[in-house]
Amino acid sequence: MNRRDYLKTLGVLSAAAILSLYGSFVGRAASQSVTVLVTYHSASGNTEKMAQGVAEGVKVVSDTTVVLKRVGDVTGNDLLSSDAVIVGSPVYFGNMSGEVKTFLDNWTLKFDVFRDRKMRNKVGGAFATGASVSNGKEVTIVTILGAMLINQMIVVSGGGGFGASATTGPDSPGIDEKEMAEARELGKRVAEVAAVVKRGSGK
Numbered sequence: 001m002n003r004r005d006y007l008k009t010l011g012v013l014s015a016a017a018i019l020s021l022y023g024s025f026v027g028r029a030a031s032q033s034v035t036v037l038v039t040y041h042s043a044s045g046n047t048e049k050m051a052q053g054v055a056e057g058v059k060v061v062s063d064t065t066v067v068l069k070r071v072g073d074v075t076g077n078d079l080l081s082s083d084a085v086i087v088g089s090p091v092y093f094g095n096m097s098g099e100v101k102t103f104l105d106n107w108t109l110k111f112d113v114f115r116d117r118k119m120r121n122k123v124g125g126a127f128a129t130g131a132s133v134s135n136g137k138e139v140t141i142v143t144i145l146g147a148m149l150i151n152q153m154i155v156v157s158g159g160g161g162f163g164a165s166a167t168t169g170p171d172s173p174g175i176d177e178k179e180m181a182e183a184r185e186l187g188k189r190v191a192e193v194a195a196v197v198k199r200g201s202g203k
């Protein structure tokens with residue numbers, strides 16, 4: 001091999017090595033990206049607005065993808081491909097709405113993710129809206145988190161002690177800025193913890 005051919009071969013090999021290193025870096029980065037499913041039931045828009053706040057909070061964390069869906073639209077693949085799931089419900093007679101309960105029951109009945117604990121070590125969070133100050137918001141959140149614990153998920157809170165909540169009755173209609181901030185804080189915390197679980201703390 002003359003000097004020219006040698007340099008040419010060396011150049012081709014170097015380019016291939018650089019491309020291969022770049023490819024593995026990009027592949028690794030993509031596989032370390034965190035996906036958070038934010039899902040909710042909402043008949044009159046309050047819980048939906050909180051869900052949007054939660055999704056905004058998720059997006060604050062870098063390398064994060066958020067999937068925002070009503071509970072009835074969630075597929076088994078949405079659950080399996082998520083690193084974290086945040087569920088929101090209106091309070092109906094002191095607990096989660098029937099739609100949210102059906103969604104959680106479907107983790108066994110329809111999606112079959114309870115068997116073999118397929119949600120194990122995914123991160124979970126919950127939020128609720130209710131008309132009254134003290135009429136079931138915390139029960140609703142804790143009951144959703146209980147279903148997640150039974151599925152061996154890692155549940156976390158946000159800025160609020162249990163998750164995030166809003167009072168929506170006549171005394172305090174709609175979702176105010178403080179409640180939206182709590183929703184964003186929940187999304188951010190869940191995404192942060194999901195990133196630590198997936199990538200390690202780096203400490």
Ligand SMILES: Cc1cc2nc3c(=O)[nH]c(=O)nc-3n(C[C@H](O)[C@H](O)[C@H](O)COP(=O)(O)O)c2cc1C
Pocket residue numbers: 041042043044045046047048090091092093094095129130131132133134135136137168169
């Ligand atoms: C059937 C039903 C039962 C409800 N029960 C309660 C309740 O026990 N406690 C409460 O604080 N609000 C209760 N509410 C009010 C809703 O939780 C509240 O309006 C909520 O913000 C609605 O959320 P959405 O706008 O996302 O549908 C009830 C509403 C309905 C329709």
